[in-house]
Amino acid sequence: MGEADGAQSVTAALVVIGDEVLSGRTKDKNIGHIAERLTGVGIDLREVRVVADVEDDIVAAINALRRRFTYVFTTGGIGPTHDDITADAVAKAFGVPIDVDPRARALLLEYIPEKDLNEARLRMARIPAGASLVVNEVSKAPGFRIENVIVMAGVPRIMQAMLEAVLPELEKGVPMLSETLLADAKEGDIAAPLKEIAARFPDVAIGSYPFRDEKGEPNAHLVVRSRDPQVLAAARDAVAQMLAQRDWAG
Amino acid sequence: MGEADGAQSVTAALVVIGDEVLSGRTKDKNIGHIAERLTGVGIDLREVRVVADVEDDIVAAINALRRRFTYVFTTGGIGPTHDDITADAVAKAFGVPIDVDPRARALLLEYIPEKDLNEARLRMARIPAGASLVVNEVSKAPGFRIENVIVMAGVPRIMQAMLEAVLPELEKGVPMLSETLLADAKEGDIAAPLKEIAARFPDVAIGSYPFRDEKGEPNAHLVVRSRDPQVLAAARDAVAQMLAQRDWAG
Known part of the structure; x- marks a missing residue:
């Protein structure tokens, strides 16, 4: 990211x-x-x-x-x-x-x-x-x-x-904060809207980490990271809203 | 090593x-x-x-x-x-x-x-x-x-x-062979004779990996590595003999 x-x-x-x-x-x-x-x-x-x-x-x-x-x-x-x-x-x-x-x-x-x-x-x-x-x-x-x-x-x-x-x-920095959302979706379905959110929040690092759930279905964890709690919350909300819509264009 | x-x-x-x-x-x-x-x-x-x-x-x-x-x-x-x-x-x-x-x-x-x-x-x-x-x-x-x-x-x-x-x-090499010996000794007690063996076998890599056994006593695994089985055996025997003597000078 x-x-x-x-x-x-x-x-x-x-x-x-x-x-x-x-x-x-x-x-x-x-x-x-x-x-x-x-x-x-x-x-x-x-x-x-x-x-x-x-x-x-x-x-x-x-x-x-x-x-x-x-x-x-x-x-x-x-x-x-x-x-x-x-x-x-x-x-x-x-x-x-x-x-x-x-x-x-x-x-x-x-x-x-x-x-x-x-x-x-x-x-x-x-x-x-x-x-x-x-x-x-x-x-x-x-x-x-x-x-x-x-x-x-x-x-x-x-x-x-x-x-x-x-x-x-040691000198310390402002800790990187992170929030993890369960996509409940395949990476390939949400990649386009996720990329759009990443572009909208250039100061936020958004990572997507695929895994298979218990049923063997592809799923992903989306990790949103920023040092600024407000910016982090805004980006997380944008990702959560995108995930909830479930009308991702192909 | x-x-x-x-x-x-x-x-x-x-x-x-x-x-x-x-x-x-x-x-x-x-x-x-x-x-x-x-x-x-x-x-x-x-x-x-x-x-x-x-x-x-x-x-x-x-x-x-x-x-x-x-x-x-x-x-x-x-x-x-x-x-x-x-x-x-x-x-x-x-x-x-x-x-x-x-x-x-x-x-x-x-x-x-x-x-x-x-x-x-x-x-x-x-x-x-x-x-x-x-x-x-x-x-x-x-x-x-x-x-x-x-x-x-x-x-x-x-x-x-x-x-x-x-x-x-892919191209393969001659696999590195290794043998692991339990020192049943503290690293600091056997370090000198081990160094001497390492010098005697310059083509053999000898590593010492400390750990604490179940009783909390310091112990170590000695790993002897070479691509040549005969050289490996000779070095391993030298290490085993050294360990058996238990008269390591301080």
Whole structure:
């Protein structure tokens, strides 16, 4: 449906880092959660990229996106094993050094006895120079934020804790409001009047999402979205009225 | 874990087109299915992008990816409503004209009575010049393939039918084989010996995926991947032996 109102919006992109998602072994659950949460606070998620555990690919994605969007979130690749290369990739993307950060090390020690804080676990305290930490109460191992890039864990429960920890400090936009109407019609029958309504409300995004109902009949959800409650109500009423008439010309 | 063996691999990227995924309203189910299916036939999914229903964004993603990978798949945006702009965006990406295709129109008529084949439904028969059709038995409305770009529906059942229809005509690689071992250990305890094994088997991708077991204890799945069954077995045995020793130095 296009960008209905771009002027002052706060935008974001997400980089999901993980061979396991690209191989299909792990079914990603973070995209949906982050999308919903950001939308709810008025940060528009505009693009998601899933990339492999390959440093050049991670660097390229972060550098392409951090210049285009207000924020870039990443998930995955910040654990203690050799395949956890996100922190180093982010440091490289920003051209800054990376080393064990005393603040992060102290956080790890809240969870891990000092005798167990081996070199591998200390990898989780490697933070690019100039970054602030993003705490999490689940595992203590922190994510971090450098400029507009926010680096989070891939394990959903830990990622969610980090997202909640960082959200209060982020700029928010006016949340996109939405209303969903059940078409009780085939998309192809209502497409013409729906297009006419979409043209009449250029600042409203109107999406049509087909599905089959319990009887196997084609149906659709119509989603009307705007940041302005009055405009949203007017567009929703126009769609509802169109649906009620049921005299759609072929 | 990086690219273990890139020489002759067949690669793919996926572009998921849909505001509804970026807003969190729809939780994508296509990425996981496509990832698993392509991996199974030896096509390596290397990148996924989720983009909005914005023509410029779709064109940019397709043009960036179709030059880098053997195949680019897209899902979403090929229905009859005004927000279905994928076919036009793909035509633009290739710089070719687009119009109602008689073959696609004939397919629609197998499903839709001619009196109902209005302008909106005919949108589903708009196919870029030079493309071949990708049939589907579920809705009849076809996807299409132009050069190395394969355009599919967003509704999972229809997308899956299209993927099965097109797979036989695609080049396949040697499938990546994988074995998963339960670590029964904390990632941080085994990270050092695991790294050593990863270095010893540079052509094998070894990933570590942490989770909490039923008792809430940290554990991990170790996934060993290679296209060569003998190399895979050797690496898996090395990992299994390391896990059995349980004398990992801190």
